[in-house]
Amino acid sequence: MKAKHRVSDEQRRQVLELRRRHSLREVAEATGLPLGTVKTLVSRSGAFRDNEQHRALFTLPPIKPSADTLPSVPELPPQQVVTGDKEVDAVLWLHAVIRTGQAALIERAMEAAKRIKTPLGVLEKRYRDHLTATNPGNLFAALSSFGFGDLEAMAARATKDHRLRLEGVSRFGGALMDDTDAEAFCIDALRGLEVSGRFGDFDKSQVADRFNAHPDLMPHTLADCLYELDYWSRLYWLRNAVDRDASDGPAEATARDWFVFGLLAEIRPRDKAEALAVFRYLVASDRDDMAESEAIMLNLIG
Incomplete structure (x- = not known):
């Protein structure tokens, strides 16, 4: 019959300390204890179980779940004259629709975007020119035009943010x-x-x-x-x-x-x-x- 290996309190402490940075086999080699004994000490300690x-x-x-998290009746944002360029303003309105995060409204916005004949890249440049002209000397004025035509990426972000806002309310009020x-x-x-x-x-x-x-x-x-x-x-x-x-x-x-x-x-x-x-x-x-x-x-x- 195999004799049990006696382990001192100091050896237990040493095993647990070494185990934080070394494998079980390395701990056994460092302490001179049998691998089975090391495994038992670690298991019984509970120190390496989830806390x-x-x-x-x-x-x-x-x-x-609460009334605050339920989808509200979608409302379209009002159309506004921002630049005076009807096509550019139409895209800016689509931006506002997308920012609602409402899936139904976003779907309508993406369908409406398909009816715009001028390439979105061209409209982005026209919008950038407008920002530069109306903000002389402001080197950062044109930054808000970047991504102007990437409606799909904008829609993905808006949808995700809307979902997270609902989750935040449902968790934290x-x-x-x-x-x-x-x-x-x-x-x-x-x-x-x-x-x-x-x-x-x-x-x-x-x-x-x-x-x-x-x-x-x-x-x-x-x-x-x-x-x-x-x-x-x-x-x-x-x-x-x-x-x-x-x-x-x-x-x-x-x-x-x-x-x-x-x-x-x-x-x-x-x-x-x-x-x-x-x-x-x-x-x-x-x-x-x-x-x-x-x-x-x-x-x-x-």
């Missing part, structure tokens, strides 16, 4: 722009820290110290990290659909987002599926060229 308390905080409110509990936690955790540098960022080591002082709300796994990063992303886009100038949230929340992103380079993947999920996140989020990305990739491949 449900953490996830509870970084979860959007549930969708609550009128409190979408208020600090969430997660943001309040970040503000409290970093209270007293001063920003520095050209971009007014918090010191990363101080940020890490402050958040590490709240182990009950730390991600335990890479899946926890992805869960929280998704929370910050979804919250941003819900707000962005309502007000593009007020969608970033408090600086403390941004610091938390980058802190958790950095943890993707520190917490070891539990399996290939989790590693693959992180890789896909890097690509989909356009963060694969960030300074931390190489360390994250090295962590994934072990």
